[in-house]
Amino acid sequence: METLAPNVYKVVIGDKFNNVHLITGSDGAVFFDSGHDTQESHDVVTSMWDTVGRPLIRAIVVSHWHEDHSGGARKLSDLTGAPLFSGPRDKPGIEYKLPGTIIGHVPLDGERLNLGGLTLIFIHTPGHTHGSLSVLYEEEGILFTGDFMRTTKPFSMDPTHGAMSAQRESLKKIQQYDIRMITPGHGPPVDDAKLFISSELQSTVGRNW
Numbered sequence: 001m002e003t004l005a006p007n008v009y010k011v012v013i014g015d016k017f018n019n020v021h022l023i024t025g026s027d028g029a030v031f032f033d034s035g036h037d038t039q040e041s042h043d044v045v046t047s048m049w050d051t052v053g054r055p056l057i058r059a060i061v062v063s064h065w066h067e068d069h070s071g072g073a074r075k076l077s078d079l080t081g082a083p084l085f086s087g088p089r090d091k092p093g094i095e096y097k098l099p100g101t102i103i104g105h106v107p108l109d110g111e112r113l114n115l116g117g118l119t120l121i122f123i124h125t126p127g128h129t130h131g132s133l134s135v136l137y138e139e140e141g142i143l144f145t146g147d148f149m150r151t152t153k154p155f156s157m158d159p160t161h162g163a164m165s166a167q168r169e170s171l172k173k174i175q176q177y178d179i180r181m182i183t184p185g186h187g188p189p190v191d192d193a194k195l196f197i198s199s200e201l202q203s204t205v206g207r208n209w
C-alpha cells in the first residue's frame with residue numbers, strides 16, 4: 001500500500017496495474033475503483049481497508065464500466081455494506097457486465113460528499129466511456145480519474161464505448177478546477193497537473209477516436 005497524500009491510499013492490482021484508491025476522513029471513507037472480479041484482487045483491496053482500520057465506507061465509486069475498474073465492485077459492496085456510485089451512462093453497462101451489481105447512486109455533476117475534514121466533488125468526465133466519472137479531493141486538489149487520464153500509455157478510446165468530442169469537453173471542464181495532482185487508473189501520479197491536462201487536450205486535436 002502506498003500513501004499518496006494525507007488520507008489518500010493506493011494499491012496496484014493485476015497485470016494491467018490497476019490503481020485502487022481509498023480516501024479517508026473523520027466521517028467515513030470512499031473507495032475509488034475496486035479492481036478485478038478475482039479473489040486475489042479482492043484480498044489486496046480488503047487488506048488496504050484493514051490497514052487503515054476498517055473505517056465506515058460511505059461509497060464505492062466505479063469510474064467506468066470496463067471490467068478492470070468495475071469487476072470487484074459487487075464483492076466490495078457486499079463486504080463493506082457501501083453503495084456503489086457511477087456516472088449516469090455507465091450504470092446500465094456496469095450492472096449488465098456483472099449480474100447482481102447494483103449502482104445505488106448516480107451523483108450529479110458537481111455533487112459533493114463531505115467525509116469530515118475533506119470534501120469530494122463528483123465530476124462527470126465522459127470520453128473514454130460515455131459515463132466516465134472522476135472525483136476531486138477538493139482541499140488537496142487531487143483528481144482521481146480512472147481511464148479519463150492515465151500515465152502508463154496515451155489516452156485511448158474505443159469509439160463504440162466513448163467519444164473524442166466528449167473527451168475534449170471533459171478536459172476543458174476539468175481545467176476550471178484547482179487541481180494539483182492527478183492519480184490515474186493506471187500508472188503513477190502526475191504532480192504538474194495543469195501541464196498534463198493541457199498536453200492531454202493538445203493530443204486530442206484532429207483526432208476523432
Ligand SMILES: [Zn+2]
Nearest residue numbers: 064066128147
Ligand atoms: Zn477503461
